[in-house]
Amino acid sequence: MAAEPWEDELTRALAQQFGSRIERFAAYVGQNFLVAECAAVYDIVEALRDQWQFDYLAELTAVDFPSRPKRFEVIYILYSFARNQRIRVKCSAAEGERPRSVVALHATADWLEREVYDMFGIEFADHPDLRRLLLPEDWQGFPLRRDAGILDMDNRWVQENLGIESGQ
Amino acid sequence: MSQTFLDSNELVLNMGPQHPSTHGVLRVILKLDGERVNGTECVIGYLHRGVEKIAENRTYQMFAPYVDRMDYVAAVSNGLGYVLAVERLINVEATPRAQAVRVILTELNRIASHLLWLGTHALDIGAITPLFYTLREREEVLKIFENYCGARLTTHAFRIGGLQYELYDGFEREVNAFCDWFIPKVDEYEELLTNNRIWRERLIGVGILNAADCKRYGVTGPVLRASGVAWDLRKAQPYCGYQNYEFDIPTRQNADTYDRYVVRMEEMRQSVRIVRQAVGAIPDGPIKAKVAKVLKPPVGEAYVSIEAPKGELGYYIVSDGTLNPYRVRVRPPSLINLQALDQMVRGALVADVVAIIGTLDIVLGEIDR
Amino acid sequence: MIALLKKILLVDLLQGLWVTFRNQHPKHLYTEQYPLERPKVAERFRGAPRLNINPDNGETLCISCDLCAKACPENLIVVTSVRNEQTKRKDLTTFTYDTSRCMFCGLCEDACPVDALELTQDFELASYTREGLIWDRQMLEEGPKPTRYTR
Numbered sequence: 087m088a089a090e091p092w093e094d095e096l097t098r099a100l101a102q103q104f105g106s107r108i109e110r111f112a113a114y115v116g117q118n119f120l121v122a123e124c125a126a127v128y129d130i131v132e133a134l135r136d137q138w139q140f141d142y143l144a145e146l147t148a149v150d151f152p153s154r155p156k157r158f159e160v161i162y163i164l165y166s167f168a169r170n171q172r173i174r175v176k177c178s179a180a181e182g183e184r185p186r187s188v189v190a191l192h193a194t195a196d197w198l199e200r201e202v203y204d205m206f207g208i209e210f211a212d213h214p215d216l217r218r219l220l221l222p223e224d225w226q227g228f229p230l231r232r233d234a235g236i237l238d239m240d241n242r243w244v245q246e247n248l249g250i251e252s253g254q
Numbered sequence: 255m256s257q258t259f260l261d262s263n264e265l266v267l268n269m270g271p272q273h274p275s276t277h278g279v280l281r282v283i284l285k286l287d288g289e290r291v292n293g294t295e296c297v298i299g300y301l302h303r304g305v306e307k308i309a310e311n312r313t314y315q316m317f318a319p320y321v322d323r324m325d326y327v328a329a330v331s332n333g334l335g336y337v338l339a340v341e342r343l344i345n346v347e348a349t350p351r352a353q354a355v356r357v358i359l360t361e362l363n364r365i366a367s368h369l370l371w372l373g374t375h376a377l378d379i380g381a382i383t384p385l386f387y388t389l390r391e392r393e394e395v396l397k398i399f400e401n402y403c404g405a406r407l408t409t410h411a412f413r414i415g416g417l418q419y420e421l422y423d424g425f426e427r428e429v430n431a432f433c434d435w436f437i438p439k440v441d442e443y444e445e446l447l448t449n450n451r452i453w454r455e456r457l458i459g460v461g462i463l464n465a466a467d468c469k470r471y472g473v474t475g476p477v478l479r480a481s482g483v484a485w486d487l488r489k490a491q492p493y494c495g496y497q498n499y500e501f502d503i504p505t506r507q508n509a510d511t512y513d514r515y516v517v518r519m520e521e522m523r524q525s526v527r528i529v530r531q532a533v534g535a536i537p538d539g540p541i542k543a544k545v546a547k548v549l550k551p552p553v554g555e556a557y558v559s560i561e562a563p564k565g566e567l568g569y570y571i572v573s574d575g576t577l578n579p580y581r582v583r584v585r586p587p588s589l590i591n592l593q594a595l596d597q598m599v600r601g602a603l604v605a606d607v608v609a610i611i612g613t614l615d616i617v618l619g620e621i622d623r
Numbered sequence: 624m625i626a627l628l629k630k631i632l633l634v635d636l637l638q639g640l641w642v643t644f645r646n647q648h649p650k651h652l653y654t655e656q657y658p659l660e661r662p663k664v665a666e667r668f669r670g671a672p673r674l675n676i677n678p679d680n681g682e683t684l685c686i687s688c689d690l691c692a693k694a695c696p697e698n699l700i701v702v703t704s705v706r707n708e709q710t711k712r713k714d715l716t717t718f719t720y721d722t723s724r725c726m727f728c729g730l731c732e733d734a735c736p737v738d739a740l741e742l743t744q745d746f747e748l749a750s751y752t753r754e755g756l757i758w759d760r761q762m763l764e765e766g767p768k769p770t771r772y773t774r
């Protein structure tokens with residue numbers, strides 16, 4: 087089962103508007119997604135919100151692929167109440183690249199972007215208050231990166247603050 | 255406000271993490287001007303267990319019991335979301351019998367979750383009696399779970415492809431008896447609370463979050479429905495055979511704490527309605543579809559979300575074709591609903607903060623994962 | 624006038640008491656008198672693990688296949704065995720089960736092909752030491768022996 091191409095009125099309009107900034111439209115197991123370049127995502131999310139009624143950002147997360155040249159994939163899942171439709175916007179970000187924050191478009195993104203920063207170390211440009219969300223502020227490392235093993239979490243922090251030998 | 259010669263400083267008040275009405279280890283920093291709240295900041299993560307990291311080191315079947323420990327009040331819903339997401343990845347659908355049983359258990363779990371919410375919410379406001387009543391009714395639901403799968407809270411009731419346990423003798427009878435017994439109890443709660451003057455005074459007009467703000471903050475579930483949006487994933491994007499059952503989506507217009515209470519009460523009645531329909535027509539047949547013992551979903555990803563008692567619960571699973579999921583991301587409704595707290599309490603009184611945290615129906619296990 | 628009559632006849636009080644009486648029936652009691660009366664748990668309850676033995680000859684049912692250990696998400700079961708040259712089968716030597724990390728999910732029980740490992744209705748697993756929570760084969764076959772309390 088591979089991803090099939092996805093084409094309808096929406097993709098044609100978006101393709102016209104964004105041209106090569108959107109790499110492809112596809113569908114996998116019945117779920118539509120588009121892959122775009124990182125710098126275009128803010129504009130795409132904005133266009134989807136204002137012109138296509140995708141007014142609810144259901145989810146914002148990331149996946150780490152250390153072997154790719156641009157290791158992170160940032161995923162935005164949008165939903166439209168009016169169209170009862172979901173769409174996934176994906177973009178790749180290299181280490182140190184700063185995708186533009188979508189907090190100005192969707193207030194939900196605030197904590198979700200903070201969590202992505204917390205877990206992956208992806209910094210979002212223009213985020214109002216980018217701090218760690220779940221982990222302590224002085225925690226070292228980013229646990230959801232693939233190269234962070236379960237056993238080598240921040241043992242120093244655990245020893246200093248909790249007084250036990252290791253995090254296990 | 256009239257300016258007095260006394261200089262008023264902003265008072266910073268720390269609420270939690272060990273505060274009985276934050277329903278767990280939530281710390282809220284309140285900035286106060288007298289009795290008014292000027293702003294809040296939530297500090298979360300005290301219960302962080304790294305569930306998403308654990309998933310990367312477990313096989314698909316092995317990870318299923320862990321999801322019960324996120325929203326432990328509605329463990330069955332968590333399990334349902336996870337197995338549906340994996341089933342989507344491997345393109346398997348549960349057997350009709352399994353689907354009917356899943357619906358019954360999930361709806362019973364919704365009732366149990368709302369009951370615990372109602373009891374503790376009323377307790378926060380100052381009404382103690384409902385807590386005893388709701389825990390009594392919840393006990394009956396938990397007994398059904400215990401009889402069915404052997405655990406009361408962290409049930410691990412569903413498996414990928416269907417169910418592990420066949421129904422026990424008398425399951426239908428017990429569930430029907432519960433439904434008959436339960437409806438008058440809901441009326442009893444309503445008798446205690448709905449027209450109670452203190453209850454109304456404390457809730458009406460408190461913590462308003464209108465439909466536009468709900469969408470902006472991504473707030474779902476009863477909070478969204480109380481603001482007039484009739485949106486329920488069970489109707490909008492049916493899963494697990496929900497399209498075959500008749501039920502209504504209760505909505506209200508005022509978007510305040512009282513309306514959310516009314517919506518949840520009605521939801522319990524609707525759940526009973528679904529359970530009655532489902533239990534009357536459990537199809538015969540196998541309880542588990544054919545699923546490989548060594549499960550290796552093809553490379554790809556899927557996002558599947560269900561209507562959990564607290565809102566949209568989503569699982570985003572990335573498979574790289576190996577035994578272990580490459581990434582499991584949970585979209586926890588509580589976390590995202592909690593984000594709207596700041597908007598809701600601005601300008602409210604300190605005493606209302608407790609009511610507003612209660613009305614959001616958060617579970618910290620799910621927020622922190 | 625009616626309000627006064629109501630007050631004199633204590634109507635509100637009687638109504639309140641009626642609610643109290645209505646809930647007095649033993650059917651409505653949910654409090655468990657735990658150490659004195661042990662609750663009856665469901666037949667399928669997932670509690671203390673047990674390694675079943677054949678009631679006829681006292682031999683273990685376990686065939687040392689290691690499937691339970693492989694199925695366990697917490698990796699807490701350790702099975703060791705030696706190969707028996709006569710029967711060409713594996714004989715179980717040790718079986719340890721760390722109940723302190725177990726979450727009673729039932730996956731090991733489901734994996735066992737001969738129903739040797741089973742989660743039983745015993746639920747009193749507390750121990751004074753951490754080591755006491757790691758059960759060996761003997762403990763698993765005999766089951767826990769909680770103190771019984773009587774009045």
Ligand code: SF4
Nearest residue numbers: 695725726728729731
């Ligand atoms: S019940 Fe679950 S956690 Fe416990 S030993 Fe069995 S598989 Fe492992």
Ligand code: SF4
Nearest residue numbers: 685686688689691735
């Ligand atoms: S799965 Fe059963 S038979 Fe195999 S080692 Fe475990 S207890 Fe023994």
